Amino acid sequence: MPVVRLRAPLSELAGGNRELELDGSTVGEVLQALEREHPDVRGWILDEHGAIREHINVFVNRDYGRVDTAVGEGDRLHVLPAISGG
Amino acid sequence: MTQLLVGTKKGLFVLEGEAGSPFEITSRAFAGEPVEFATRDARSGRWLAAVTSAFYGPKVFYADDPAGEWEQAAGLELPENAEAPLERLWTIVPAEDDDHLYAGGAPGVLFESHDGGSSWELNQAFWEQPTRPEWSPGAGGMCMHSIATWPGDPSRVALAISAVGVWLTEDGGKTWRSGNKNLYPRYMPEEAREDTLTLCVHNMHRAPTQPERLFMQFHGGVYRSDDAGESWTSIADGLPSDFGFPMVLDPADPDSAFVIPLVADMDRTTPEGKVRVYETRDAGASWTPRGDGLPQEGAYLTILRQAFCGEGSGEGMGLYFGATSGDVFGSGDAGKTWFTAATKLPPVHSVRAA
Numbered sequence: 001m002p003v004v005r006l007r008a009p010l011s012e013l014a015g016g017n018r019e020l021e022l023d024g025s026t027v028g029e030v031l032q033a034l035e036r037e038h039p040d041v042r043g044w045i046l047d048e049h050g051a052i053r054e055h056i057n058v059f060v061n062r063d064y065g066r067v068d069t070a071v072g073e074g075d076r077l078h079v080l081p082a083i084s085g086g
Numbered sequence: 087m088t089q090l091l092v093g094t095k096k097g098l099f100v101l102e103g104e105a106g107s108p109f110e111i112t113s114r115a116f117a118g119e120p121v122e123f124a125t126r127d128a129r130s131g132r133w134l135a136a137v138t139s140a141f142y143g144p145k146v147f148y149a150d151d152p153a154g155e156w157e158q159a160a161g162l163e164l165p166e167n168a169e170a171p172l173e174r175l176w177t178i179v180p181a182e183d184d185d186h187l188y189a190g191g192a193p194g195v196l197f198e199s200h201d202g203g204s205s206w207e208l209n210q211a212f213w214e215q216p217t218r219p220e221w222s223p224g225a226g227g228m229c230m231h232s233i234a235t236w237p238g239d240p241s242r243v244a245l246a247i248s249a250v251g252v253w254l255t256e257d258g259g260k261t262w263r264s265g266n267k268n269l270y271p272r273y274m275p276e277e278a279r280e281d282t283l284t285l286c287v288h289n290m291h292r293a294p295t296q297p298e299r300l301f302m303q304f305h306g307g308v309y310r311s312d313d314a315g316e317s318w319t320s321i322a323d324g325l326p327s328d329f330g331f332p333m334v335l336d337p338a339d340p341d342s343a344f345v346i347p348l349v350a351d352m353d354r355t356t357p358e359g360k361v362r363v364y365e366t367r368d369a370g371a372s373w374t375p376r377g378d379g380l381p382q383e384g385a386y387l388t389i390l391r392q393a394f395c396g397e398g399s400g401e402g403m404g405l406y407f408g409a410t411s412g413d414v415f416g417s418g419d420a421g422k423t424w425f426t427a428a429t430k431l432p433p434v435h436s437v438r439a440a
Contacts, residue, residue: 009142040158043142043143043145043163044142044143045142047143047163047171047172048163048164048168048171048172049164049166049168049170049171051171053141053142053143053171055140055141056141056142081141082141
């Protein structure tokens with residue numbers, strides 16, 4: 001299964017887990033699985049329409065991922081705030 | 087003792103003190119996150135904060151103690167047919183019936199809670215307004231920032247949106263109609279002013295003891311309505327500028343209003359480097375500057391639409407406002423004299439007395 005890696009505050013919303021194995025064949029499916037397993041995460045990474053929030057980056061291993069990016073066994077999904085803001 | 091909730095670009099600050107002396111920071115929550123608005127529902131004692139993380143989106147949180155644990159409220163999201171997700175939440179207002187609250191946000195949306203703010207649902211009738219595809223946002227987004235309830239009558243509410251004007255309901259939000267007669271949007275071409283919906287209201291308040299009366303700070307204009315928001319009369323004569331954002335009323339005096347003029351839309355700073363609040367006690371027929379104790383030299387401040395509030399009423403009414411400079415000023419005598427309550431905070435988005 002793919003592995004999702006989280007930092008605070010997302011890891012706190014995911015029950016203190018900084019790393020979780022989750023089902024899914026795309027980034028979107030894996031993040032939806034994360035929301036099902038830890039409902040407090042709902043709305044923080046994906047918006048209410050299932051899109052990755054504008055200033056959140058999801059990397060699949062070392063490459064930028066999108067909702068429809070395919071993922072497989074052992075892939076690591078890093079959920080990180082973008083380099084933006086003020 | 088006065089307790090202020092100061093929403094800033096970098097968190098919520100709770101300040102405590104006595105009018106006339108600097109206030110103390112007693113707690114900070116949501117460190118690093120933009121807090122657009124925070125208030126305390128006097129009915130329940132519950133604290134509510136609208137937080138719009140640049141990364142994680144807009145949320146409402148609630149707590150019984152601002153220094154304690156905050157819980158995230160549920161249901162603040164847009165339906166599938168929305169073109170974009172919820173952008174921001176601008177205000178939270180207790181309604182007239184128990185445990186009922188309103189929240190206004192962008193893009194021009196109204197949410198309601200019937201459990202004191204724990205969970206929310208979209209007001210569908212307002213969401214489904216047939217003219218919505220024609221609506222335009224102001225510079226800060228299509229923000230619903232003003233929600234004026236009618237004391238003792240939960241069926242009557244007035245909303246104001248930048249830049250979609252005033253909206254009225256008389257059936258508790260089942261149906262809505264606009265109330266924009268005689269508003270003068272000089273930022274529109276003359277031939278388009280008559281029937282435009284692009285009406286940039288900056289702030290609107292109802293006089294609680296005479297609820298058919300409302301006051302409005304417009305994007306270039308200060309107005310009063312004496313017919314519950316159906317039509318408006320300019321009351322800007324006597325002000326140094328008719329541009330500004332926030333407004334406060336003395337709840338005991340239906341002829342009162344306080345505004346903080348800024349130069350103009352192209353220069354959103356206090357005129358001549360002087361910080362002055364202007365007061366009317368005759369429903370806008372005349373205005374009196376109130377600057378004793380406020381910076382009167384080299385002070386080019388910007389005061390945002392939610393960053394001014396009142397506490398109490400009458401001659402001892404408290405007035406408090408914060409600027410994007412991070413300064414917070416207060417008065418304990420309805421504006422006759424002022425003091426500096428805090429300095430060097432992050433840019434101030436909102437100020438409310440607890």
